[in-house]
Amino acid sequence: MKKSIFLAASLAVLAFASCSKSDDNDHKNDVPASDYQLNSDGLTLVKWTNSSTTTLDMQADSKLQRVNTIGIEAFKGSNLTSIVFPNSLKEIGYEAFAGAKLTGGVKFNTASNVVFGKGAFYFSEIESVQLPYTTEISSSMFSHCYHLKEVTFGKVGIISNGAFHSCQALTQVDLRGSGVKQIGEAAFANCKVLTKVFLPASVEKIDDLVFGYCSALQSITIDALNPPTLTGDIFFGLSAGQIPNIYVPAISVSDYKRDAKWSTYAAKIHPKP
16 A cells, blocks of 8 residues: 555656656747846736847747737837747837837738837838738838838728838838728828839728829729729829829729819829729
C-alpha cells in the first residue's frame, strides 16, 4: 500500500514538473516585459520602450496577444520595421505609429473590426497595407506616408478628411467591394503619381478637394448608378486638360452629365468600357 502511495506521489510530481516545463517553453519566446508598458488590466499597450527591436509579433506573445488597444502615440517614431497585431485588436489610438518605420508592413487579422484614431500611421514609412474591417479610415490616418504604394481595403463606411493626403508613391486606389459610402475632404489630395481610381456602387458622397493636385490622374471609374453628391471641386488644382476621364455605368451617363455638380466635368464623362 505504501509503495502504491509513493508511486502515485512520484507520478504527480513528475506531471507537475512536466507542466511547469511546458509552460516555460510556451513563454520562452515572449517579449521582455521591460520592452513595453501595459495598463493595469493588460488590455492596452500604453507605450513601446525598446528602440532597437525591429520586428514584433504580438499574437505570438502570451501577454501581448491579449491586448485589444494600442494607446495614443504608443509606437510613435519607433524603429519597428514590421508588426503582427493580435487577433484581439479592437482599437489603435491617435498617432500610435506616427513616424514609425514599418517598411516591412503591418499584419491585421482582416476579419477584425478595428477603430483607428486620427493620424494612426501618419508620416510612417509603411509601403503596403491590407486593412481590416473598420467603420472609418480616420482623418490623416496615412497622411504623408511617402512610401505607401499599395492599399488593400476591407469593408469601410467612411474615408475621412486627408486620410491618404500626400501619399507620393500611391499609384492606384481600388475601393470596389469596400462598401464605402463617403469620401472626405482632400482624402487623396496631392497624391502625385496616382493614376487610376475605382469607386464602388455604394459611394454616395465625395467631398471637396478629394483628388486635388493629383496631376497624374488618368481615370476614375464609378460603379454608382446615381451620381454621388459632390460638395465642391474634387479636382481642385488641376487644369482643364488635366481632368481625368470619368467612367460611369452606361445607363447613367446622361444623369451624371446633367447633375448640377458633375456637369462641370461633362466632357470627361464616358460609359464604362
